Amino acid sequence: MLSGLSHQAQGAKSWPFEQARLILARILRLRLSDAERDLASSLIHEGKAAEAVATFPALAKPVVFQCGYGASGLPHLGTFGEATRPTIVRTAFRALTADAIPTTLIVFSDDMDGLRKIPDNVPNRQMLEEDRDKPVTRVRDPFGEHESFGHHNNARLRAFLDGFGFDYTFMSATDCYTSGRFDAVLLRVLERFDKIQAIMLPTLGEERRATYSPFLPISPKTGKVLQVPTLERNLEKGTIVFADEDGTRTEVPVTGGHVKLQWRPDWAARWTALEVDFEASGKDLVDSVRVSNKVCQALGGTPPEAFHFELFMDENNQKISKSKGNGLTIEEWLRYGAPESLAYYMYQSPKSAKRLYFDVIPKATDEYLQQLDALNRKRAEGDDAAQLDNPAWHVHRGDPPEKGSPVSFSLLLNLVSAADASTADILWAFISRYIPGATPQSEPLLAKLVGYALNYYEDFVKPTKAFRAPTDQERAAIEDLAARLRALPAGADAEAIQNEVFEAGKAGGFEPLRAWFQALYEVLLGQSQGPRFGSFVAIFGIERTLELIDRALAGDLVKG
Incomplete structure (x- = not known):
């Protein structure tokens, strides 16, 4: 699929394609002469990357993307990000070059590091204490399942990555050091010891x-x-x-x-030995990358293209820290949102710091769904070029599904709230009336969202719901809305309902209209924001909505 997008990819402007072009310029510069480079660049730009590779065999050597894993702890949300970002750039590179230039993603486990700190989330900590400072592949496995703690964590890492469908080549520091793969670069470090010291000291x-x-x-x-x-x-x-x-x-x-x-000479030696072309790292490692680049050059290597992303913050705008345990775990995100919503959150604005807390999940989920719908509209119009700058194209590694969800996550949350739904069956009873024939089998993405919405509502929305009585202005407008809803013909769709909601707000003198919708959510649903109200009424049902309005105006919701 990616092989047919090279020509369209030349004009793509999203950040992964910007990085892909830098990588392409790098390999053309390092592998070809000036004259060869000009011709190869022209062929690739014309969508003839396969011809460029056939003409210049040096381009057939794989382009190496890399990310690292600290094997002294279990895989976590940061590990997902470490693998996601280079995968996104790799996908863009493959599209840019018609998939003619081979690529590989190395996931490198730093499993020869000494175990300096005992993790809090493992059993048999006393046993680990006895093995402190040994390479993690020589530390006994506290779980009793593998030959070492490092081997245990590596197995967890690979299962973790496989579960998310990553395409990667696993490498172990222990294997690279003991097998002789790093011998040449290690002898070079010995030979150029003084140069490296002059950089490091x-x-x-x-x-x-x-x-x-x-x-x-x-x-x-x-x-x-x-x-x-x-x-x-x-x-x-x-x-x-x-x-x-x-x-x-x-x-x-x-x-x-x-x-x-x-570790910084190790990073440089690894880049040199494995001829790494691209690595992404956090903004906090900018200085370390700069130093490692110098060491890499001292070893005769060429530093990779570096991409620095901003760090995630917790709900108090403090940097996420594994040792502090603040922020979200991967398991927590996946209790309330799909992996695609997490990949989308990692994709967007990588140069901006973002909060990584529970309240970002609904917004990230709905934005992902909106992007997927927009992509499929462009696909239906035959506009392949527009797809490539859509986040959903990158989230799905160039192969997005042709169908999203007919119901937003925020709408599901409000439906759970209004119906006091406790099971998926209750929600599907509403959904099937709104979308005749809809089942979990025919709407697999929606089926997942239903489960996420039930979990999120139970853990975060229900405990914080706070209904309030309407003001006189709001009461009059809500009564007007009820009259308008009763006057609608049977089978009125979400758009017709939304028009009446707007008209009731305008007639009620709300300026801006945003205040009107906030009043509806606070009075009827016990929260300050929600989905498009017309869609909510359409799926919840006009009769049920009128009952909800009657209860709100009677003060029953405030009484609980």
């Missing part, structure tokens, strides 16, 4: 500078990852000498998994 405090080395040796005696100075270097033997925990001068090779690199 100015970034450190005085005390840290006195003991810093890019190499973290693993003690042959205790198995712990040590942060100790490098006392001697032997280039011919490929070894370093350090003082072990008991003070013994110890010599180990820098190859074969006997050492681990400090």
Whole structure:
């Protein structure tokens, strides 16, 4: 599917395509001569990427996208974002190049890091305490299911990514260090030790500078990852000498998994060894990327294209922190919203800080649904180019479904509230009258939204509902609305109902009309905002709405 969109993609303006063009310019610059680059660029721009690859075999080498995972903890919402953003850019790159230039996404597990902090959300913490500072692939599994804590977390990571349908290649730091894959770059770090120190030491405090080395040796005696100075270097033997925990001068090779690199040199060495072309990271790592770029260049590598996204904040506008446990977990989001709504939230405005709390889920869900509907309208019109800048196209990795949901999430929430619905069956009884023949089987996305709405209402809306009595102006307007609803012909649709809602508000003298709708929500539904009121009445039913109005005007809703 992506192979047929190259020509249309040339004009796409959304941020993933901007990043894709930077990556394309990078590989043309690194792999081709000036003359070759001009011709290849012209062919790709004309939608002839396959011809460009056939003409210049250097373009057949895969473009490498990468994201990292800290294997000292379980996968979480941030892990989803780490994999989502490069996947979105990768999809744009594939469309831009007609899927003719191969790509791969490496999910790299930093599972050779020493376990410095014991997670709070695992059993047998005393056992982990005994293994503190060992590489996480040598720390015993507190769950008793795998050969190590690192292997356990890697298995959870892969199941997590597979569950969301990510296309990726998994790599383990332990495997790369012990198999010899990193040997060449590790020997280069040894050879260029002084250059790397000259880059790193100015970034450190005085005390840290006195003991810093890019190499973290693993003690042959205790198995712990040590942060100790490098006392001697032997280039011919490929070894370093350090003082072990008991003070013994110890010599180990820098190859074969006997050492681990400090994280910023490690990042640079990984980029160099794996020839990474693109990596996204948080704004808080801008300085670290800058330093790692210099180390990468010192190692003879070319730093990847870097994309920095803003951080998520909690409900108090504090940075989300794994150690604090503030913000949302992936499980919490998925109790109230679809994975697509989370991917949409990650997609939108990546350069702007966003709150990551429960109250963003309904809005994100409805915005995603609106974008999907807009995309399908353009698709029906045959406008392929317009699809590519639609967030839903990126959320679905270039293959969006042809059908969304006929009912918004906010409307479902208000339906649950007004009907005091406690089961999906009650909601479907309303939905099937509004959409004849609709079933969970014929409307699979809506069926999921029903479940999410019931959960969200029970946990967040119901405990905070607060009805109020209408003012005199509001009472008169609501009575007028009731009369207008009674006068509508049988079978009046949502648009006809909405017109009468507008007319009642105008006749009631509400300025702006927003105040009128807020009054309806607060008086009838016990909340300050809601969906399009005409659609709500159409699905809830005019007779039931009139009963609701009567109860509100009689003061029964306020009494509870």
